[in-house]
Amino acid sequence: MMEKLSKENRVATDGLKSYFVKTAGLWLAQDTPGGPWSSITESVHLILGWLEQRFTDGWLPCYFHPGINVVGELTQDQRQAIIGSLRLMREHSTPLMMACCEKRWGPTLDILLEGRAEPLSERQLRLRLGRTLVRLAVYDAIRFRSTAPCWQSWWKWTIPSLARAAPHLLQWFRYMTSGTHRQQCLLLMAWSVVDPADLVGGSPITSPVGDVVTMDVTPLTELLTSSDMQYLLGGPAAVAAWWAWQLRRPPAERPAGLTAELDTPRGRAELLLRPELLLRALGEAVPAKSDWWQVVDRKEKEHWAWNFRPPPTYQWCREMLEQHLSCDLEYNLSEEIPEMDGPTVVATADLWRRRTQQLLAGDRLRTAYDAVVSQWPDRWRLLPYYLKVDETDTRGKTRACSLTHI
Incomplete structure (x- = not known):
């Protein structure tokens, strides 16, 4: 950098x-x-x-x-x-x-450096760090949610190579890349830097079941300021009005997970920590911010499409091998490996030609290609549903932050 x-x-x-x-x-x-x-x-x-x-x-x-x-x-x-x-x-x-x-973490630095010029106390710095981490948790959960368009290229790149060979690794890889995991890690870090005494209703971390660490992240949302809410929502007043209108509807007609007033820590957590619910609120209450998130989705999709490219096609591999056969192999070997003597260059080039011709004969290349790529047929377009992602809360409460094997 x-x-x-x-x-x-x-x-x-x-x-x-x-x-x-x-x-x-x-x-x-x-x-x-x-x-x-x-x-x-x-x-x-x-x-x-x-x-x-x-x-x-x-x-x-x-x-x-x-x-x-x-x-x-x-x-x-x-x-x-x-x-x-x-x-x-x-x-x-x-x-x-x-x-x-500044280039990598510009908005983050803005939070840490805003306000007075004199140095922050340790407590002030911890509160600002916690606030920064909570804001990032909200942002990344939306950016890498399970329905984000960026996953399309990831599925095409990852599932064919791991679905058969290492299905458990595939599940782990998917979770480690997900917005849910990123959100959990960021909220855990926020809990680590902030003194619970500075949070309303703050409580220590507990481990009720084995190695699963559970905590209530609701108090952390109190760290966010009005400027943070403006950044995340675009129009906090419009979202609050939409939220209040939804609460007046019968419970069966409300969006799932919407139970508390938005001016309470529980209500704020329900809105901010559930990316699909937050996007619905923005889509109906603040269309301009919803459009902004669509731009973020498009850029992230383009970025992932560049990193997670599908394997080369069979036809491309065949054409490349045929091009290599038609080139001057002796000259290329002499240029790339100058210490190789003349007879060895000729023998190596001849061996390479014969092996390549054998590979191109009949179905050998197709068989070798299929064995390497292990292309998973998806004639019914089930690729997006191969990995089970369950981000619902069966108890109808705000999902607590649970991390395994910390």
Whole structure:
């Protein structure tokens, strides 16, 4: 991120790659466990200094294969350019890290830094952190709810590869990525940083059944301010009016889970911690905010579609193999592996051609492709329902935050 921001601000970072930084982090974590990692600033300086020394020496061993020098093919001029970039980043590390935080967590920093310029007391900081985490819990639960359109690409990418081979891993993976899990983790963190005495009706965490930790998250919603409610709802007064109108209807005609007045902690939790109910309220009371969430859904869907791509098609794989057969294999091998002698190049190319031709003959490629991809037929379009997601509350009360194996 610091490298990217440096380029965006036209600060030269010639030749510096994130792979070098990752390699440094792995080596330092192994060689200095529990060492000088007392702050983010010191850690960044440690990594940059370590890298500078390795580039000066001309030797940066690959973490997974130490015999490989990942900078061995760089010229002296290229290494000097990278050393200059490292020194420049270390010199400007503080503003660069602040810019990283602003770019990644801008709204979060706004909450922590708003108001007076003097330092916050520990209690004030904890309350603001708790407030930030609760707001993120509401936001992420909507953003990654089970009905969000972003899951379409995830299903196509994940289910075919794991449904048969590792169904339990598939269920775990789905839950760990879900908005429910994200919300639970954020609310747990909020409980961890805020003193229960600062919350109305706050109560300590209890563990009534084995390793399942249960807590009432309702008091946490009291941390949210009017500006937070404006950000989340777009029109708090319109939502409150809609909520009051729903409460006047017979219980059987109300939306599921709507039981308490919105000006009570219970009512606020019912609205904010149930993403589908919240979206319905916005759709009927604040259409502009509902449109805003649709934009968020579209951007998240596009982002996931880029990360979770379906496997290449059989036809694409076949065309690629046919293209490789028609190219000059001997020349490519000589270029990629210059230490390979002439007779070995010819023999390797001949072997590769014969193996590829055998694979393309008959149904061999189709059989191999199906074995690798394990494409799950979905002629009845059941893909979205393969994973059971139960986010209802059978008792009709606000769902408590339950996390297993903490």
